[in-house]
Amino acid sequence: MYSLKTNSSFDSAHFLAGYEGKCRNLHGHRWTVEVEVGGEKLMQDGQTRGMVVDFGDLKKDLREKTEEMDHCLIMEKGTLKEKTMEALEEEQFRIIELPMRPTAENLAKYFYEYMADKGYQVLRTTVYETPTNAATYMA
Ligand SMILES: Nc1nc2c(c(=O)[nH]1)N=C([C@H](O)[C@H](O)COP(=O)(O)OP(=O)(O)OP(=O)(O)O)CN2
Numbered sequence: 162m163y164s165l166k167t168n169s170s171f172d173s174a175h176f177l178a179g180y181e182g183k184c185r186n187l188h189g190h191r192w193t194v195e196v197e198v199g200g201e202k203l204m205q206d207g208q209t210r211g212m213v214v215d216f217g218d219l220k221k222d223l224r225e226k227t228e229e230m231d232h233c234l235i236m237e238k239g240t241l242k243e244k245t246m247e248a249l250e251e252e253q254f255r256i257i258e259l260p261m262r263p264t265a266e267n268l269a270k271y272f273y274e275y276m277a278d279k280g281y282q283v284l285r286t287t288v289y290e291t292p293t294n295a296a297t298y299m300a
């Protein structure tokens with residue numbers, strides 16, 4: 162079995178609704194997402210000979226999602242007042258509403274599912290909120 166890893170980072174704001182502590186406040190992270198994919202066999206011909214997948218393709222697919230999530234507010238749907246949402250939208254701030262609390266754990270699963278849907282044999286995804294705090298999801 163071979164395993165390949167790549168990572169990509171993005172900067173965004175979030176808050177943890179219902180959290181008693183500083184993380185209930187709007188704050189930012191430079192999130193780093195690490196994806197590990199596996200494969201039993203290497204490509205036999207052509208451009209990708211000797212590779213499980215081309216790192217370039219893997220990184221491009223991961224970046225598509227991290228770029229979409231860059232410089233925005235990532236929040237759990239329904240956790241801000243309607244008038245707050247209207248004000249943010251009026252300011253044309255970019256907002257990504259998720260059906261779950263934007264913790265490192267939930268984001269790790271979110272990226273796992275995104276890469277699996279792209280066709281990769283995903284082994285695990287790890288989301289770093291800070292260089293010392295990370296959560297990993299594996300199926
Ligand atoms: N299991 C989890 N715990 C926490 C998460 C999480 O996603 N999963 N998230 C947070 C907050 O988002 C918070 O930003 C992290 O705070 P903290 O651990 O305090 O990190 P700091 O780097 O700011 O810590 P300092 O030691 O104060 O510098 C909370 N918990």
Ligand SMILES: [Zn+2]
Pocket residue numbers: 175184188189190290
């Ligand atoms: Zn945080």
